[in-house]
Amino acid sequence: MSTWTIVAALSLGLAAGVLSGTFGVGGGILFVPALVALGLGQVEAAATSLLAIVPTAATGAIRQHGAGNVRVRAALVIGVASIFGAEVGVRIANAVDESVLRRAFGVLLLIVAVQLAIQGARDRRRYPDVP
Amino acid sequence: MLARLALIGLVTGVFSALFGVGGGIVVVPLLIGLVAFPAHAATGTSLAAILITATAGVALYAGRGDVRLAYAALVGLPAIAGALIGTHVQQRLSGPTLTLAFAVLLASVATWLIAG
Numbered sequence: 001m002s003t004w005t006i007v008a009a010l011s012l013g014l015a016a017g018v019l020s021g022t023f024g025v026g027g028g029i030l031f032v033p034a035l036v037a038l039g040l041g042q043v044e045a046a047a048t049s050l051l052a053i054v055p056t057a058a059t060g061a062i063r064q065h066g067a068g069n070v071r072v073r074a075a076l077v078i079g080v081a082s083i084f085g086a087e088v089g090v091r092i093a094n095a096v097d098e099s100v101l102r103r104a105f106g107v108l109l110l111i112v113a114v115q116l117a118i119q120g121a122r123d124r125r126r127y128p129d130v131p
Numbered sequence: 132m133l134a135r136l137a138l139i140g141l142v143t144g145v146f147s148a149l150f151g152v153g154g155g156i157v158v159v160p161l162l163i164g165l166v167a168f169p170a171h172a173a174t175g176t177s178l179a180a181i182l183i184t185a186t187a188g189v190a191l192y193a194g195r196g197d198v199r200l201a202y203a204a205l206v207g208l209p210a211i212a213g214a215l216i217g218t219h220v221q222q223r224l225s226g227p228t229l230t231l232a233f234a235v236l237l238a239s240v241a242t243w244l245i246a247g
Contacts, residue, residue, distance in 0.1 A: 006205070013206035017213020022221045023233055024174025025155030026181045027210055029240065034206050040199060047192035048199045052207030053185040059214040061178040067222060069175030071168070077133060078140035078176070079183025082154055085144020086188070093149050101149055106244030112160045113237035119163070120231035127227065 001038065009034045013052070021060045026053040135166050140180070147184065155181050156240055159233060170229040174221065 012034035016027030028049045035045035064070050092101070139161040143154035155177045162173035192198050221229065 009205050010209045013209035014213040016206065017210030017215075018217040018220070019213075019236075020155075020178070020210065021214040021217020021219070022174075023155070023217075023236055024159050024177035025236075026185060027213075029156070031206050031210075035202055038202055038205070040202060044197050044199060047189070047195075047197035048203045049206075050185045050188040050192065051198050051200070051203035052210060053181060054189060055207050056210040056214050057178045057182040057185060059211045060218055061175065061182055063215065063218040064171075064175030064178055067171070067175070067218075069171045070179045071172060071176045072179065074136050074162075074166075074168075075176045075179035076183070077136040078143065078158060078180040079187075081137040081140025082144035082147070082180065082184045083187045085141035085146075086148040086184075087144070088141065089145035089148025092145065098149075102244045102247060105146065105150070106241045109156075109237055109241035109244065112164065113234045113241055115164065116160055116230055116237065117234035120227045120229075120234060123227035123230065124225070127225075 005038060009038055012037075016052075017056050017059075020053075020056045021063070024060070024064075027056050028053060132166060139165060143180070144184065147188075150244070154184055156237065160237060163230065170226040170233070171221070174229070174233075 012030050016030035016034070019025060019030060020027040028046075031049035031052050032045050035048050036042065040048060061070060061075075065072075139158060142161065143157045146157045147154045155174075158177040158180055159170075159173045162168040162176060163170060168176065189198060224232070
């Protein structure tokens, strides 16, 4: 493993953390490619990414809790339900063509993104100075 | 409310199992759109939920020997510093601005899914 690869991995890790703290995501979108670049296989990269997400999300969650932005009961319900959802996801993945799934989910997310953008733009006009 | 939150969790789990990305990209817009959380509360709650999801996932994969501790530290430790920077930046953004910025992130991920 070259020095540059390590520097790139550290930088992607830092960027994943910034993404996580800013947007409330885990950072896996950057962790997985970083780990693959380090030489891990897809399954190992996904599994190892989950471990990297734990301290990242914990740091963000603690800071956000301090700012009054964590609704603990809601987080518990979503977190536990998602474990069952993952079970369902694995079964779907085994039954349906992956490229079809990717496109379908992509289109769905694109629609949600447009709705969010409209909502954000509208609220910015309506409450320009409210944080 | 409880049923909607459980539904958000289920969808998130399905999504993350299918595409190997964490659930946050799904949790945040669903919290804003489905149960009317303010943007900052949506992202904070999402992080706490992801913590549970990821911990369960690690437990599952660790049993199969797929988790590489040293590699996780290599990307995860700088990410802790990044998360501190990110939450600091976020607290300076208004809710609507955060929502707009998230929409851009979501559109990028959607494009990546469609193109990939």
